[in-house]
Amino acid sequence: xxKNTIKAPCTILxxxxxxxxxxxxxxxxxxxxxxxxxxxxxxxVPYLIQRGEYYRLFSSMFLHxxxxxxxxxxxxxxxxxxxxxxxxxxxxFLIVYFVSGLAGNVLSAWWDIxxxxxxxxxxxxxxxxxxxxxxxxxxxRNRGRIGDISGRGLVFMIVLTLYYGFxxxxxxxxxxxxxxxxxxxxxxxLYRKRKDKYRTGISC
Numbered sequence: 001x002x003k004n005t006i007k008a009p010c011t012i013l014x015x016x017x018x019x020x021x022x023x024x025x026x027x028x029x030x031x032x033x034x035x036x037x038x039x040x041x042x043x044x045v046p047y048l049i050q051r052g053e054y055y056r057l058f059s060s061m062f063l064h065x066x067x068x069x070x071x072x073x074x075x076x077x078x079x080x081x082x083x084x085x086x087x088x089x090x091x092x093f094l095i096v097y098f099v100s101g102l103a104g105n106v107l108s109a110w111w112d113i114x115x116x117x118x119x120x121x122x123x124x125x126x127x128x129x130x131x132x133x134x135x136x137x138x139x140x141r142n143r144g145r146i147g148d149i150s151g152r153g154l155v156f157m158i159v160l161t162l163y164y165g166f167x168x169x170x171x172x173x174x175x176x177x178x179x180x181x182x183x184x185x186x187x188x189x190l191y192r193k194r195k196d197k198y199r200t201g202i203s204c
Contacts, residue, residue: 010090011081015074021062022070032066034120042122043105045112061101063122073124080131083149096186100130100179107178126175130183137187
């Protein structure tokens with residue numbers, strides 16, 4: 001077994017939990033159906049405010065609308081999370097992940113309130129953007145690289161993904177932006193530059 005697999009258990013565990021939740025829900029109903037997802041913990045601002053169901057800020061991070069949504073997110077989670085966890089450690093990685101996911105959902109909820117557009121939302125992308133934001137900060141601190149990932153590559157990925165989101169329908173752009181900013185700030189607060197050379201992780 002590759003040693004890096006053992007050293008990035010949180011990334012693997014998070015991906016596994018997301019996949020397991022998706023498979024269980026797939027047996028129970030249609031994961032692309034908004035009403036079904038709402039019953040199982042998706043984000044919906046009226047329920048958040050009127051019913052006080054704040055757990056949705058957390059539970060929605062483990063739900064995905066269909067197979068493609070899940071696969072796309074898990075590929076990025078493993079590729080990016082692997083590199084970040086190897087560099088900053090398990091606890092800090094989990095802090096970045098969950099703080100970013102929650103921040104993304106909070107910003108998304110705030111935006112829905114401001115615009116009056118109440119959408120049912122779910123997905124790990126806010127947390128994943130947080131990982132990318134933290135990686136960007138680490139790369140900046142280390143001459144533009146972290147492992148096999150370059151800062152320029154991260155910026156290109158961020159710009160391309162946000163552009164796709166803003167030019168497509170059904171994408172929670174505020175969750176992405178909130179997660180990205182929270183992840184970058186978390187990196188600023190948590191990251192301490194290592195003196196030893198970087199180990200190689202999964203390149204993207």
